[in-house]
Amino acid sequence: MALFGTDGIRGRFGEFLTLELAERVAFAAAQLIPEHSRVLIGRDTRSSGPALEAALSSGFIKGGHEVVLVGVIPTPGLAFLTLEPGVALGVMITASHNPAADNGIKIFGDDGMKIPDEMEESIESWVCSSSVIVDSGTGRISADHEALERYIAHLKQSISSSLSGISVVVDCAHGAASTIAPRVLRELGAQVHEIATSPDGTNINKGVGSTHLAALQEKVREVQADLGIAHDGDADRALMVDRQGRLIDGDCILFALASSMSKAGTLDKSSVVTTVMTNLGFHKGMEKLGIRVEVTNVGDRYVLERMNAGGFALGGEQSGHIILRKLATTGDGILTALLILELVKASKVDPDQLAEIFPRYPQLLENVPVREKERALNDAEVIAAVAQAEAILGEHGRILVRASGTEELVRVMAEADTMERASQAVESLSALVRARHGI
Incomplete structure (x- = not known):
């Protein structure tokens, strides 16, 4: 049973994400950190948050740890607080942009980063086993009512x-x-x-x-x-x-920050990290500015991993996750907004030009609900159709067909020098995936 997607555990509360599952996830994670550690738990505003908070607290307390509740807080705030001395894990209860009926669990290590794949696999293995939770009797719980203020001061x-x-x-x-x-x-x-x-x-x-x-x-x-x-x-x-x-999307925001940092001499290694979803126009614009683009899989965790491995200062996604490694360990929407507004205030960026800060290739994306996303991606007929579409576009565009990391969807994306060519590619490939694997 796969629990973790590209951004933690996420699903319908009470169906996939039950209170029992949450407690088992917490107890499993509790086995992977030093005894009597401090664990922070934060949440967003969903009605299911307090119940999941109680279930997760129970798992960590039974595992012998000190749980500290920080209440409603943005995910990057929880990640920031996890960097404080004595904290072993930060657990965020959220389903991000999903509807209120969903919820999820994101886990951060003491480095403020999302836990590595190996730790996720260990948690999954224990949760899916027949192992039983045994109460150590040594855990405890408290609340930190000043935690949010420390994050606000940081911002x-x-x-x-x-x-x-x-x-x-x-x-x-x-x-x-x-x-x-x-x-x-x-x-x-x-x-x-x-x-x-x-x-x-x-x-x-x-x-x-x-x-x-x-x-x-x-x-x-x-x-x-x-x-x-x-x-x-x-x-x-x-x-x-x-x-x-x-719209000023993550590509535009990243372009503005990268060009400004490059001029200021603060863009380490004259490089920026982004994902396979980033528009071709971004790449061409960065090339003209002498800035190298490093490309990763979709997910801010993968962006940050590449940033840390290469010593890069800036990275982000088209979806609006922007990371400045010297200020944050995950995407931070409020921080991103402040930095762009600071550029506007200093007249280094014209807000009316941000949406067209680089010549954008027409890009279309269609989400196709499927029965089994991996089976759809490995379908020989789909693979052949993608190759044919790529050959037709040549150097004038690109195709990206990938599975959603959080839902049973196949995402079909095409970029081309004209909207007509992009539309033709997306429509034909989406129709094929839908016909062979659609719900």
């Missing part, structure tokens, strides 16, 4: 200038950023209009946030803000929109 110290004179709309998806993102922006001097900051446990990501930008686009145009910022449920990503409501 405010990450930029050196005031944001006065800048007008922003921030959409917090009724998630973990709902209280702190508007507060941090205001305390740094920005004029803030906020939407989706009233979580009720069931409305997280519902028609708002980084996967539903319409409300943000409308509000930005209404108040004529300089920029709109959209977070997802756990605030580990940020997408933006300009005054006209045009």
Whole structure:
């Protein structure tokens, strides 16, 4: 039974992700860290969060550890706190951009990074075995009511200038950023209009946030803000929109940060790390600036692994996960927004040019629900069709067909020098996958 996807454990609460499973995951993880360690547990705003918090706490307490509850906090905040002395693990209860009915578990090590594959495999092996939880009787639990304030202080110290004179709309998806993102922006001097900051446990990501930008686009145009910022449920990503409501995705954000850091001499090894989803236009634009692009699989954990291995300062994903290695150990949506706003304040970036900061190749993506995603990817007929589509596009585009790391989906992506060519490729390949493997 595979528990971990590309971003931890995630699924429907009460069906896949049960309280029993959560307790077993915690107890299994408890066996892999030193005795009597401190474990932090945070969560987003889903109604299932407190119950999962109790189940995870039980597993770690029975394993003999000290559980410290930090309450509702963005995922990057939990990762930041995990770096504090004496902390062995940080456990975040969230399903990120998924609907409220889902929830998940992300685990961070004492280095602030998501635990390695080997540790995930050890946890899976124990959870799926017939082993029984035995209470050590030595665990305990407490709450840290100042934890969030330490993360807020870190965010405010990450930029050196005031944001006065800048007008922003921030959409917090009724998630973990709902209280702190508007507060941090205001305390740094920005004029803030906020939407989706009233979580009720069931409305997280519902028609708002980084996967539903319409409300943000409308509000930005209404108040004529300089920029709109959209977070997802756990605030580990940020997408933006300009005054006209045009999307500023992770590729645009990464391009702006990379070019600015390159000019300032702070872009280590003149390189940036991104994923296979990054637009071809990004690669060509970086080449013109003399910046090398390192490519990884999709997932901010893989971006960070490459950054650490190569000593690179900056990396990110089209989806809005941006990592600055000297400031964070995972994608941080609030931090990303602050850094872009600082560039705007210093007139190093024109907010009206961010959406077109590099010449973008038309890119289309279709998600095809399938019965078994790995079987679909290994289908000889699908493989042959992909090869044929790639041959047709040649150097004028590319094809990427991959499995979702969190859902039973095959993602079919095409980029080409014209929208028509990209559309033809996506439509034909999606139709084939759907016909042979669709639900």
